[in-house]
Amino acid sequence: MAGLMGDLIGSTQALTNHASSLNVIGRNLSNINNASYARQIVTTESYGGPGGAIYTRSQTTSARDSILDRQVSAEASITGALEEQQNFYSQLNNVMSEQLNGSMGASLETAQAQGVGITGALSSMFNSWSSLSASPNSYGAKSEVFNNADELVSRLNDASAAIDEVASVQNERLDQNLDEANALLKKIATLNGNIVRMEARQSGSSSALKDERQSSLEKLSSLMDFQTRNLPDGSVTLSLRDTLDAEGQTVPGLALVQGGAWGTLSAEQGSPLTLVDDVLVTENGLPPEEDENYVAPGLRLSFGEDTVAFSTSSGSLSVLDPANTQAVLTQMRDKLDALAGQLISSVNAAYQEGGNGDFFSGTTAADIALAVQDAASISAAGLDDPQGGNSVATAVAALSGNRFDPDAEPPLDPDTGLPMDVPQDLFRGTFLDFASGIATDAASRLGATSDALDQQEQMESLVRNNRDNISGVSTDEEMTDLLRAQNAYQASARVVNVLNTLLELVTTRLGA
Amino acid sequence: MRISDVSSAFTLTNQLQNIKGQQTRLQEQLLSGKSVNRLEDNPSVANSVLGSQAAREKLVQMNDNSKLANNISQAGIDALDHVREVNKLAMSIAESEDTAGYVASASNLDTLIQDVLATANTKYGDDYLFAGTASGSLTPPFSFDEESGQYVYNGSGDGRSFEVSGGVSLSPFASSGDNQAILDTLNSLVSLRDAMSAGDVDAIAAATDSLQTADDAILDTSSDLGMVQYRLEILDNRNAAKYSVYDNAEENATNADENETTVALLASQNAYSAALQSSSMILQTSILDYI
Numbered sequence: 001m002a003g004l005m006g007d008l009i010g011s012t013q014a015l016t017n018h019a020s021s022l023n024v025i026g027r028n029l030s031n032i033n034n035a036s037y038a039r040q041i042v043t044t045e046s047y048g049g050p051g052g053a054i055y056t057r058s059q060t061t062s063a064r065d066s067i068l069d070r071q072v073s074a075e076a077s078i079t080g081a082l083e084e085q086q087n088f089y090s091q092l093n094n095v096m097s098e099q100l101n102g103s104m105g106a107s108l109e110t111a112q113a114q115g116v117g118i119t120g121a122l123s124s125m126f127n128s129w130s131s132l133s134a135s136p137n138s139y140g141a142k143s144e145v146f147n148n149a150d151e152l153v154s155r156l157n158d159a160s161a162a163i164d165e166v167a168s169v170q171n172e173r174l175d176q177n178l179d180e181a182n183a184l185l186k187k188i189a190t191l192n193g194n195i196v197r198m199e200a201r202q203s204g205s206s207s208a209l210k211d212e213r214q215s216s217l218e219k220l221s222s223l224m225d226f227q228t229r230n231l232p233d234g235s236v237t238l239s240l241r242d243t244l245d246a247e248g249q250t251v252p253g254l255a256l257v258q259g260g261a262w263g264t265l266s267a268e269q270g271s272p273l274t275l276v277d278d279v280l281v282t283e284n285g286l287p288p289e290e291d292e293n294y295v296a297p298g299l300r301l302s303f304g305e306d307t308v309a310f311s312t313s314s315g316s317l318s319v320l321d322p323a324n325t326q327a328v329l330t331q332m333r334d335k336l337d338a339l340a341g342q343l344i345s346s347v348n349a350a351y352q353e354g355g356n357g358d359f360f361s362g363t364t365a366a367d368i369a370l371a372v373q374d375a376a377s378i379s380a381a382g383l384d385d386p387q388g389g390n391s392v393a394t395a396v397a398a399l400s401g402n403r404f405d406p407d408a409e410p411p412l413d414p415d416t417g418l419p420m421d422v423p424q425d426l427f428r429g430t431f432l433d434f435a436s437g438i439a440t441d442a443a444s445r446l447g448a449t450s451d452a453l454d455q456q457e458q459m460e461s462l463v464r465n466n467r468d469n470i471s472g473v474s475t476d477e478e479m480t481d482l483l484r485a486q487n488a489y490q491a492s493a494r495v496v497n498v499l500n501t502l503l504e505l506v507t508t509r510l511g512a
Numbered sequence: 513m514r515i516s517d518v519s520s521a522f523t524l525t526n527q528l529q530n531i532k533g534q535q536t537r538l539q540e541q542l543l544s545g546k547s548v549n550r551l552e553d554n555p556s557v558a559n560s561v562l563g564s565q566a567a568r569e570k571l572v573q574m575n576d577n578s579k580l581a582n583n584i585s586q587a588g589i590d591a592l593d594h595v596r597e598v599n600k601l602a603m604s605i606a607e608s609e610d611t612a613g614y615v616a617s618a619s620n621l622d623t624l625i626q627d628v629l630a631t632a633n634t635k636y637g638d639d640y641l642f643a644g645t646a647s648g649s650l651t652p653p654f655s656f657d658e659e660s661g662q663y664v665y666n667g668s669g670d671g672r673s674f675e676v677s678g679g680v681s682l683s684p685f686a687s688s689g690d691n692q693a694i695l696d697t698l699n700s701l702v703s704l705r706d707a708m709s710a711g712d713v714d715a716i717a718a719a720t721d722s723l724q725t726a727d728d729a730i731l732d733t734s735s736d737l738g739m740v741q742y743r744l745e746i747l748d749n750r751n752a753a754k755y756s757v758y759d760n761a762e763e764n765a766t767n768a769d770e771n772e773t774t775v776a777l778l779a780s781q782n783a784y785s786a787a788l789q790s791s792s793m794i795l796q797t798s799i800l801d802y803i
Contacts, residue, residue: 032517032518033517033518033521034518035518035522039516093551093552098551098562099550099551100546100548100549100550100551100558100561100562100565100766104565104568104569104572104759106759107752107755107756108571108572108575108751108752108755108756109575109752112572119562119565119566120565120566120569122566123565123566123569123570124569126570127569127570127572127573130570130573130574130577130674130675131573131576131577133577133672133674133675134576134577134580134581134674134675135580135637135638135639136648136672137637137638137639137647137648138637138638139638385645387646387647387648387649387650388639388640388643388644388645388646388647388648388649388671388672389645389672390672390674394674394675394681397675398675400570401678401679432562432563432566433563436559436562436563436566437559439551439558439562440551440555440556440558440559440562441555442551443550443551443552443555443558444552444555444556446552447552447553447554447555450552457526461522461523461526464519464522465519465522465523468516468518468519468522469513469514469515469516469519470514471516472514472516472517472518472519473516473517473518474514474515474516474517475517475798475799475800476798476799477514479799479800479803480799483803
């Protein structure tokens with residue numbers, strides 16, 4: 001038998017436990033709209049006291065599922081990569097300034113040409129050469145050729161500048177993302193230290209800090225991919241993914257956060273490479289793999305004394321990684337330069353046929369310009385042709401339908417019968433096919449990424465819902481618990497009151 | 513299954529945002545009448561639309577070229593008709609006058625020669641109609657050579673040809689041989705005038721024959737230019753048909769079905785209302801109301 005005093009102690013503990021429950025319910029309700037908060041649960045257990053008394057004690061734990069947390073982090077990482085990719089491709093999609101015009105007119109008689117973007121400018125320029133071939137002596141037709149060619153040059157220059165601008169924006173975003181990631185690494189390391197200290201004092205007392213750390217981990221996931229390991233002291237270790245070496249042995253990934261220490265992320269734009277005889281070489285004229293001073297573009301992680309180059313398979317940094325950004329932008333710039341280069345060489349070759357000079361100058365989309373000074377100096381025929389000839393204008397206009405082929409054999413010289421020394425074609429197809437291909441390639445990437453992002457957002461939402469169903473706060477549940485705790489508190493208080501009456505009876509009446 | 517309040521709110525927000533996005537897309541389709549408004553909406557369709565736009569722009573240019581060719585050939589026909597009228601007048605003067613009147617009528621022929629010369633040197637825009645490839649020359653194609661006392665031809669070759677339909681080029685100008693017939697006309701008129709001034713009946717007969725031969729050649733030229741116009745008409749019809757094919761293909765590929773889009777928009781609006789209404793009913797009722 002515990003006796004009245006033992007029962008009184010047990011009831012007092014019960015009151016404390018119920019008050020603790022009320023405290024937790026209050027905390028849960030106050031975080032009802034906090035997505036990173038994991039609801040807390042009070043569990044009560046009984047234990048035997050002296051003299052056979054049964055006492056109760058309570059413990060507060062967080063309803064956090066580490067597997068679901070990792071799933072959310074993984075999905076957030078994929079979403080982060082797709083969002084960044086959508087932003088990147090959206091910028092690329094604007095480079096060519098292509099638009100779908102809609103109807104030009106119901107019939108040919110009422111149709112109005114309305115060239116938009118580089119394909120429109122190409123079309124307008126070649127059509128104006130066709131117009132000049134019909135009216136070779138018309139100043140108006142020459143002026144139209146000059147203005148349309150000037151417009152085409154401007155659009156190619158603008159497109160090249162737009163690629164530079166995209167590169168610049170991507171670099172700014174890369175710096176921002178790296179700053180954010182480094183701040184998060186520092187925060188997680190700091191939280192690790194605080195969690196370890198609090199857990200050492202009282203187990204389960206660091207729930208709020210763990211919520212904050214989980215929120216930081218999810219934010220970091222949207223920036224990069226990493227692996228985590230929960231340690232018994234409450235801290236979490238973050239590291240790059242393990243890799244396999246050439247012999248198939250696992251190479252552990254370098255730590256991002258270890259206990260209270262954190263690493264630093266940075267990016268390297270890489271040593272400049274130039275194209276010499278179709279081969280990329282370093283500043284020392286060597287292939288990159290043979291030049292020991294060559295620095296490859298990419299991400300870097302420094303932890304303690306170690307610094308490693310790394311890539312991440314998901315998160316926004318996977319898109320912003322200079323190695324990836326430069327590869328995509330270089331590919332687009334190469335295509336644009338091929339378009340401009342072929343335009344310059346083909347139009348100049350046709351224009352020079354009659355003894356004229358160059359029509360275009362430059363070699364790439366960035367430096368293409370008009371070599372002719374003004375409309376009046378444009379010649380529709382060769383210098384030796386009679387006035388009224390249109391051989392040059394006809395030849396240039398015909399280029400719009402010309403199909404280029406880099407693998408085509410060079411034409412044979414009619415005099416020597418040997419292959420002529422003519423520049424190799426820079427792309428396959430017509431000018432318009434190639435230009436619209438560049439534009440729709442970027443649009444296709446954007447469309448596919450947008451679709452993938454829509455699906456990914458649903459997937460992330462599903463996983464978050466699954467986690468919220470376990471960790472989130474429900475008003476109904478908390479209010480029911482509130483009533484339960486309130487009633488239990490009232491019941492325990494009444495027991496204390498009865499025990500108090502009994503004790504009073506014992507102490508006052510027995511003494512009388 | 514537990515449903516947390518925060519996930520209920522997120523689910524509702526996501527659902528409303530999805531429906532709103534769907535409504536915006538459908539509204540845009542109804543406003544533009546097209547299901548593909550941007551390249552990224554359907555890149556493969558967009559690629560063919562860009563190609564179709566370029567092809568139609570070229571057809572517009574071909575149509576402009578064809579109109580110009582038609583106008584040039586019509587101007588040529590009009591000029592040649594005028595030369596033939598003058599020829600007829602000259603021949604009728606030669607036939608009607610008696611020997612005594614030849615000398616008096618010779619001066620009339622001078623006027624007719626100047627008339628033919630002016631017509632032969634006619635320009636359309638910046639081009640001499642009968643100068644061949646020298647249509648832009650500063651020197652008129654026909655001029656009088658004091659030394660020989662004959663008219664000479666300063667032009668050369670056939671008139672330029674240019675593209676009037678995909679891969680089809682033609683020249684709306686008279687050919688080199690045709691231009692020679694005009695020169696023959698001028699010199700036959702000169703011979704006729706000189707013969708009439710001299711009262712030489714045999715020479716008049718020879719000049720009249722020569723004029724008739726030149727006139728026949730001019731008739732052939734006029735007929736050739738008429739044939740050019742006929743070809744242009746056929747090519748114009750072909751260009752117009754091709755334009756319609758491109759236009760229809762683009763419309764079929766990109767046009768939004770108005771009925772289908774309207775029904776989809778109404779369905780989306782209903783879904784939006786239902787989502788709002790059902791959610792508000794659920795969220796409004798709370799256990800708090802019963803405590």
